[in-house]
Structures are given as C-alpha cells and as structure tokens.
C-alpha cells in the first residue's frame with residue numbers, strides 16, 4: 508500500500524488549509540519545495556544502465572531542509588558517517604538544555620545562541636575531562652542541536668555523544684578515573700555550563716553583538732540575568748543502553764515524533780453528504796500522529 512507522504516497531504520488538503528491560514532515567506536518556500544519535490548515540476552533526468560541499456564527517469568529532489576523525503580537521505584548519510592567514527596569503548600549520552608528564558612533571545616539571534624550553546628557544552632565537557640580528578644584526557648565529542656521538544660515548542664538543547672575515555676598528553680588512551688561510564692558529576696557540568704553561557708552573554712551584551720536583543724532595557728536584561736542565575740541548568744547524562752549506535756540512531760531521527768519518517772497511514776478526505784459535511788472518519792488520527 509502506498510503510504511501518503513507529507514507532499515501528498517499538502518497537495519490534497521493544502522488548498523483548503525491555506526484559505527484560512529496565512530503562511531510566512533519561509534513556510535511558503537518550504538511548502539512549494541515539498542510539493543514540487545520529485546515531481547515533473549522540478550524536472551528530472553533520464554538514466555541509462557551501462558550494462559543492459561535499460562532506461563529510467565528520475566525526478567529531481569528539492570533538497571529543502573524541511574522536506575521529509577530529502578532529509579531522510581541526509582540523516583541516513585549522517586548516521587552512517589558517524590557510525591564509522593565510533594570507537595570500541597563505552598560512550599555516554601549527555602544533554603545540555605538552555606533555560607526557556609533564552610527563547611526570546613534565540614528568536615532574534617539564533618546563530619549567536621546556537622553557536623554559544625555548542626561552544627559552552629563542548630567547553631564544559633572538555634574542561635571537566637581535562638581535570639586529573641576525572642579523566643585527564645581529551646574524549647571524542649559529537650554534538651547535535653535540537654531546537655524543539657516533543658510538544659513542538661521551542662526547547663533548545665544539544666545532545667552530546669561522549670567517549671568514556673580519551674587521549675592523554677602522550678597520545679595514549681586513558682579511561683575515566685571512576686571507571687565505566689562515569690565521566691564526571693552532572694551537577695559540576697551544569698554549573699560550569701551555566702557559568703560559561705552567562706559569561707558569554709554578558710560579554711556579547713557589552714560588545715554590542717546582540718543589537719536586536721528583545722530584552723532591550725537595562726532592567727529587562729537584569730531581570731533575565733536573575734532568572735538565568737536562579738536555577739540550576741538542566742544537564743543530563745546516561746549510558747546508552749544500546750551503545751553509541753543507538754544514540755546516533757536516535758539523533759538521526761526526527762526529534763519531534765521520533766519515528767524518523769512521516770508515517771501517515773492514510774490521507775483523509777472529508778466525506779460530503781448531500782445535506783451536510785459528515786465528520787471526518789479519521790479525526791482522531793489527525794489529532795495524534797504519533798508513530799504506531
């Protein structure tokens with residue numbers, strides 16, 4: 508059975524939806540790309556097999572980062588490349604989350620917030636790893652940015668796949684002082700992470716890098732700073748049950764639905780009776796599109 512793609516759904520239900528919903532320029536671009544992907548609209552190529560001379564036609568793909576068809580391939584390639592880098596040692600899965608008090612700033616200065624998040628997460632891991640108390644070596648770290656949580660709201664965090672062990676100054680392999688999957692305490696990492704980010708924020712404010720900061724007044728910036736300092740920042744660490752490949756698998760999938768692919772089972776066409784619109788037979792499925 509042909510499983511409808513997102514493009515099928517946009518084509519089928521899109522015109523009605525767009526009569527009542529305005530799209531931003533970016534959404535319009537993504538919409539156009541997704542509905543045109545792998546159709547005659549983008550043109551195609553004729554290919555011939557060098558052995559049997561059989562021919563086939565292939566449509567061009569859109570390459571848009573919001574297109575599930577294109578992104579599945581990109582994710583698979585990314586996952587395969589990372590899997591080749593995995594060492595035969597234990598790994599830990601860390602998550603560094605920014606407080607939601609920074610969401611508004613990220614809406615205006617996404618690049619700065621994401622760069623700083625990456626720098627502070629990796630800086631924290633490498634600083635603790637360099638301490639003789641915990642490891643005294645440099646581990647391998649793979650970071651992946653997630654900007655949404657499962658409820659589709661802004662939830663800025665990076666996942667880090669960290670080798671439990673690293674190269675010491677002499678180039679030899681060194682295991683964690685405590686052994687096994689324990690690299691360093693989450694609490695210490697949380698404090699360092701917060702300290703690094705707040706330092707970077709204060710410096711950026713001082714040097715005028717954040718010219719469109721929505722906390723526009725001195726009082727607003729002081730209020731935000733108070734909120735950022737008030738709580739511990741969320742840092743998580745756990746050994747991956749299925750090893751590093753399982754984490755890469757998870758990270759390569761769609762963080763929103765965790766299914767890795769749109770798994771729409773059916774496109775619903777409202778049945779229209781002569782007198783009135785019958786309720787959609789699949790209304791329940793629309794509200795919840797969690798993977799089966």
Ligand SMILES: [Zn+2]
Nearest residue numbers: 556558559560
């Ligand atoms: Zn052939």
Ligand SMILES: [Zn+2]
Nearest residue numbers: 544569574577
């Ligand atoms: Zn595409």
Ligand SMILES: [Zn+2]
Nearest residue numbers: 653664666762
């Ligand atoms: Zn995530």
